[in-house]
Amino acid sequence: xxxxxxxxxxxxxxxxxxxxxxxxxxxxxxxxxxxxxxxxxxxxxxxxxxxxxxxxxxxxxxxxxxxxxxxxxxxxxxxxxxxxxxxxxxxxxxxxxxxxxxxxxxxxxxxxxxxxxxxxxxxxxxxxxxxxxxxxxxxxxxxxxxxxxxxxxxxxxxxxxxxxxxxxxxxxxxxxxxxxxxxxxxxxxxxxxxxxxxxxxxxxxxxxxxxxxxxxxxxxxxxxxxxxxxxxxxxxxxxxxxxxxxxxxxxxxxxxxxxxxxxxxxxxxxxxxxxxxxxxxxxxxxxxxxxxxxxxxxxxxxxxxxxxxxxxxxxxxxxxxxxxxxxxxxxxxxxxxxxxxxxxxxxxxx
Numbered sequence: 331x332x333x334x335x336x337x338x339x340x341x342x343x344x345x346x347x348x349x350x351x352x353x354x355x356x357x358x359x360x361x362x363x364x365x366x367x368x369x370x371x372x373x374x375x376x377x378x379x380x381x382x383x384x385x386x387x388x389x390x391x392x393x394x395x396x397x398x399x400x401x402x403x404x405x406x407x408x409x410x411x412x413x414x415x416x417x418x419x420x421x422x423x424x425x426x427x428x429x430x431x432x433x434x435x436x437x438x439x440x441x442x443x444x445x446x447x448x449x450x451x452x453x454x455x456x457x458x459x460x461x462x463x464x465x466x467x468x469x470x471x472x473x474x475x476x477x478x479x480x481x482x483x484x485x486x487x488x489x490x491x492x493x494x495x496x497x498x499x500x501x502x503x504x505x506x507x508x509x510x511x512x513x514x515x516x517x518x519x520x521x522x523x524x525x526x527x528x529x530x531x532x533x534x535x536x537x538x539x540x541x542x543x544x545x546x547x548x549x550x551x552x553x554x555x556x557x558x559x560x561x562x563x564x565x566x567x568x569x570x571x572x573x574x575x576x577x578x579x580x581x582x583x584x585x586x587x588x589x590x591x592x593x594x595x596x597x598x599x600x601x602x603x604x605x606x607x608x609x610x611x612x613x614x615x616x617x618x619x620x621x622x623x624x625x626x627x628x629x630x631x632x633x634x635x636x637x638x639x640x641x642x643x644x645x646x647x648x649x650x651x652x653x654x655x656x657x658x659x660x661x662x663x664x665x666x667x668x669x670x671x672x673x674x675x676x677x678x679x680x
Contacts, residue, residue, distance in 0.1 A: 375439035383455035418472035422676030448497035474534030475675025522567035523582035563614030
């Protein structure tokens with residue numbers, strides 16, 4: 331019954347999406363039309379990290395709200411996930427070096443790193459725990475978006491493109507398998523920010539592989555996100571994160587904005603979905619960024635805040651303000667020391 335409530339309620343929407351996707355020759359990314367003048371600027375490509383099929387990682391939160399971090403558990407998680415983190419970071423940095431400097435060497439570095447991982451079927455196994463699936467998901471989002479940034483360069487060989495795209499499909503299949511099961515469970519991670527990040531990862535794979543079925547899955551994940559936005563702009567699941575409520579509202583908003591940008595690249599106005607619900611979430615988050623005590627009053631605890639805001643806190647606002655000018659957001663962006671975030675492939679669309 332739970333599956334029917336979550337998925338079948340979107341059936342008529344999926345039919346419309348299928349028709350839209352079917353009319354398109356190719357799914358597109360926000361970087362497909364970006365003009366990059368290629369250069370001979372050197373790029374020091376790092377060696378690939380050690381590859382594996384699975385990961386043994388555990389959550390580092392120790393309370394019922396998943397808001398309090400155990401430093402030892404966090405250190406253990408960071409050590410165990412270091413290879414995937416490094417691959418994501420290496421690929422994103424190289425992809426942005428190509429966009430910023432036109433470096434052919436940087437684009438070739440992205441291809442080299444991802445092709446090596448593809449040949450190893452890196453981290454495509456069934457993860458022994460949910461935290462491993464999250465890492466698998468974040469990895470796919472990071473590397474697939476990095477790939478989309480350099481693919482228009484034409485510097486990859488057909489064999490490299492085929493291997494990398496096949497690897498993305500294997501990772502996406504794991505992500506979808508896990509979350510298809512989770513949405514059937516009331517109160518699961520199929521109802522919070524994780525499904526939105528899964529939507530972004532699968533959307534990136536869909537565009538890389540021109541996979542309309544994956545594209546439909548990603549849009550459904552997006553629509554689940556906007557449907558969860560309350561009249562005041564908050565998200566119930568993220569409000570339950572106690573001292574981390576502001577952080578997780580921002581963390582949930584980021585992939586939804588990126589998904590909306592992917593929609594724009596493919597002629598879909600996802601910002602307008604559900605009467606523009608995403609704008610309510612943006613407004614709620616901006617108010618929280620300006621005054622975190624607003625969430626403290628709702629949760630009963632002071633919010634964990636690290637100033638100045640950067641990365642996933644505010645990077646999502648870069649593409650948003652280009653479409654929807656907002657002086658408050660522009661001011662926050664101007665104060666940010668960086669707006670890159672590895673999990674969405676480095677620099678946001680601009």
